Amino acid sequence: MNPISFLTQMIRIAVPYLFAASGGVVAERSGIVSLTLEGFMLSGAFAAVLGTNYSGSPWIGVLCGITGGLIFSMIHAVATIRYRADQVVVGVAINLLAIGVTRFFLKLFFASSSNSPRVAGFGGNIHAAGFDNPLLWIGVLIAPIVAFVIYKTPFGLRVRAAGEHPDAAESVGVSVTRVRYVAVAISGILAAMGGVYLALDQHQFTDQMTAGRGFIAISAVIFGRWDPLRAAAACLLFAAAETLQIQLQGSHAIPSQFIEMIPYALTIIALAGVVGRAVPPAALGRAQG
């Protein structure tokens, strides 16, 4: 096995996770459960392909993808913050809604129930191994940027306060509602970027193309104990397991299903407290006001 090709493939696989998990960290630290990452990714992927297809420019596609994720994240935010609906139930509904909506528009715009036509993308130089894609570099840098925002800026301090003790934040005049809206919007944008990368990398949208990547990102958030850099490390670990599975294909040394289980098995182990206790933000999942 070539270590360079292993690393480059691992990073390419990790990018959607890095985007989505970074978004998940922001929303969850503010107290909003991020079961919705899968739906945000899927809507971002579809909107990006739609935008690229009609404009011919992948950058317009990126903007459309972000808008798609933003729309879905605002549905989530209004339901859970404004109307105080249960975050887990709404989260599941958002994921199902995203599957239905993308499938419906796939049929409407592209007259297909399985995939869109081929669209433009970034890079494509065969020798660059995907590293001529600007989205990949943004993805690699996104976790440190989120860590900086969470730990070094006033907004980050407010996000952490809103997720741990919203009443304390309110009592000093911080609007927990506003902080959470912004945090959910950020999670929508970042998770959608993960979907955009995925779709433009494959130059098309296929039905349910995110295939559980949003859930792996949530696993990374939990495994990383709600810390952006640790979550990013978890994303890389999960991506490494996947790369291993792909590169071992044909050898039949380990059944591929066992490799696919790794993220989920690790999450269960993390939650069970084997590698230090995973303590979620105290107000996670609780409506405020």
Add this chain to the structure above:
Amino acid sequence: MESTNLSVPSEPIGAPLGGLMKPDAGKVEVNGRDVTGWSTNDAIAAGIGIVHQHFMLVPTLSVAENLVLGCEPKARGIVLDYDQAAQDVRKLSSETGLVIEPERLISDLSVGEAQRVEILKVLFRGARILVLDEPTAVLSPPEVRELWTVLRRLRDNGDTIVLITHRLDEVVDLSDTITVMRAGQTVARLKTAETNPAEIARLMVGREVSLSAGKRVQPLTRAVRADAGKGLSIQNLSVTGSRGIRVVDDVSFNVKPGEILGIAGVEGNGQTELIETIAGLRAVAKGQISIDGVEITRRSVANRHDAGLSHIPEDRHRRGLIMEYTVGDNLILGLQKHFSENGIIDRSRVMEHAMEEISTFDIRPPNPLLAARTLSGGNQQKVVVARRCRCDRVHPPAAPRRTSRGESNPPRQRRAQ
């Protein structure tokens, strides 16, 4: 709250501000300015700082982070200036005498230290009017003395202090003027120098009260039955708390039949954990618990009940009652097997039982079909006590005063067994 007038001149320490609840009628003025419909931000801007009874501090953040939350100092436009924050905290600390390290996490502080942070927090926001809601409830006597020193210093600096308390000695000790409230209404405004504890107590309760009773320790005149080996026995009990720290350390005591044991101490010093361990809700790290000589250290909660132990929890919302269940159903909680036949609950027997308990314990309103949440706190407590008196003998009640504050104590008559 009904109609209350409260005016506090600048400087003296006096005894519905803050903007968390809106007044239905009336007016709030600060320095002559009408600020009635204000928000939390307006209250802060007007210079009012509330020190809440339950601390409004984020446990996972540092002292400095809690202090600057909402009014963060910035460097280079977007970055939170931690150095500036720590420096500001140190400066304020040395000015007020409220000493605390800005880098420490709130979750590592003692209750007294957390309160210091709470006071620093409102001062940090430029509050000149300090409202303290029952600040001494969680403090030990030396911590209270320390707090008094700080409050006097703030007063001498020209700050206004509103102290909400039900402890007479504190009122007399510290205040310049007193506003007595009863049932949401102002009943009197007094000058501390011209009044005395007896008068304040009379105004608080609405009738003469004897202040000496309860102050002196009454010698035990009743003979405790000397049943050897009977009752509750705790031997060298140690318990580890949720944060991995030993919260109960080698505690031993015996309570004989016919005896009441009081456990004294400031809240948060292991009492809750001790009670929960006896009740079977927490694991024992070391030691033994036995009832009538039978060891129950590792038995289940249900098993302990059968052995004669019953637990009246500190927090009835969390552990005492199911708020959405009816009074009747709450009264048979845990006893349902005695009220069912072939796995089906006999409703008429539940009703009969409920009516009986409602009249014995004077639960109001006397309707077994009301949801527990619709009852007042005191009446909810009666439901808990009634259920526990049904078939049990040993009661460890945790902090009963907190559970029925402001209401008459629930009757605790014992039923014939």
